[in-house]
Structures are given as C-alpha cells and as structure tokens.
Amino acid sequence: MTIEALISRLERVKCTGHGRYIARCPAHDDHGPSLSIRELDDGRILLHCFADCDVQSVLSAVNLKFIDLFPAREMASGKSQHRPFPAADILQAIAFEALVVVTTTRTILKREPLNNTDRERLLLAVSRIQAALDIGGLNHE
Ligand SMILES: [Zn+2]
Incomplete structure (x- = not known):
C-alpha cells in the first residue's frame, strides 16, 4: 500500500519531511504524536512508535498486516529478481x-x-532471506 493510504487511517498526522510523517500511535493511549512513519525509496514503509509499541500492534490497531508495508508491485511474481541488486539493497531488505x-x-x-497471515509473512521473510543469499551468490548447491 502507499504511505498516503496508511496515514489516512491515522490521527493527528503531520508531515515532517519528504516521505516522513508523525502521527498519533493507534496502539497505545498516545498524547503526543509518538508514531513515526517513513517511506523508503523503493516504496516500503517503516513504522516506529517512540513509546515502544511493536509494529504488529500498530498495524493491527488500524486493521493492517505486515504485507501492507510493501508496495503492491513487489508482490507481483518477483520479476525484479532478474536485474542485479546492489549489496546495500540486499542488506536493507534482509x-x-x-x-x-x-x-x-x-x-x-x-x-x-x-494467525495465518502472520505465519505466512514469517515464511515469506525466511524465503526472502534465502532469496537474498541466492542473489548475492552465497547459496552454493
Ligand atoms: Zn505506541
């Protein structure tokens, strides 16, 4: 999903820079905006609550899943795997x-x-880490 779609579900949203926002954290009784939201260049969204709520609690408070933090196009059949990945991208993904x-x-x-979605997302994480090893030429079979 896009960062705009995410922040539309949050309250007291304030833009603090390009692709950066703060908002009221939906996962705890937040008096000041404690949630920082950041969009990476590749469209992924990072969330951080300064009161230490975990990302999963924040997401479930607004009916979202981890998968929603990825841009929709990344879900389409891994066609991007055919172009070379810079090491920094692979590390960031891992x-x-x-x-x-x-x-x-x-x-x-x-x-x-x-729940099933969390379980599937965990397996996806493992397979992506494996894929990163393949892309980096570190999996010798
Ligand atoms: Zn919080």
Missing part, C-alpha cells in the same frame, strides 16, 4: 525481513497465537 522475524518472535514469546 534488515527489514529480520524485523518481521523479531516481531513475530515477540508474539510467540508472549504466547499469543499467530
């Missing part, structure tokens, strides 16, 4: 997937149930 794994792990540690 960092984001690691964040997905961490957030899912937190849910598991809290003994909260993982």
Whole structure:
C-alpha cells in the first residue's frame, strides 16, 4: 500500500519531511504524536512508535498486516529478481525481513497465537532471506 493510504487511517498526522510523517500511535493511549512513519525509496514503509509499541500492534490497531508495508508491485511474481541488486539493497531488505522475524518472535514469546497471515509473512521473510543469499551468490548447491 502507499504511505498516503496508511496515514489516512491515522490521527493527528503531520508531515515532517519528504516521505516522513508523525502521527498519533493507534496502539497505545498516545498524547503526543509518538508514531513515526517513513517511506523508503523503493516504496516500503517503516513504522516506529517512540513509546515502544511493536509494529504488529500498530498495524493491527488500524486493521493492517505486515504485507501492507510493501508496495503492491513487489508482490507481483518477483520479476525484479532478474536485474542485479546492489549489496546495500540486499542488506536493507534482509534488515527489514529480520524485523518481521523479531516481531513475530515477540508474539510467540508472549504466547499469543499467530494467525495465518502472520505465519505466512514469517515464511515469506525466511524465503526472502534465502532469496537474498541466492542473489548475492552465497547459496552454493
Ligand atoms: Zn505506541
């Protein structure tokens, strides 16, 4: 989804720069805008609550899933895999997937149930990390 579609679901949104916003965090009783929202050059969206809400809580408070933080075109059949990836892009992608794994792990540690979408997103994270190894030429089979 686009950052515009995301911020339309939030309150007290303020633009703080190109592709950067702050808003009231929907996951806790937020008095000052504590949620920072940032759009990366490739269209992915990063969220951070300065009161330490995890991304999953923020997303579920506005009925969204991790998958919504990716631009729609990235979901289409991985055609971008045919062009060479700069190392920095691969690392940034792995960092984001690691964040997905961490957030899912937190849910598991809290003994909260993982729904199917979360489970699928976790498997997607693992397969993307594997794909990043392939693209980087590190998977020798
Ligand atoms: Zn929060």
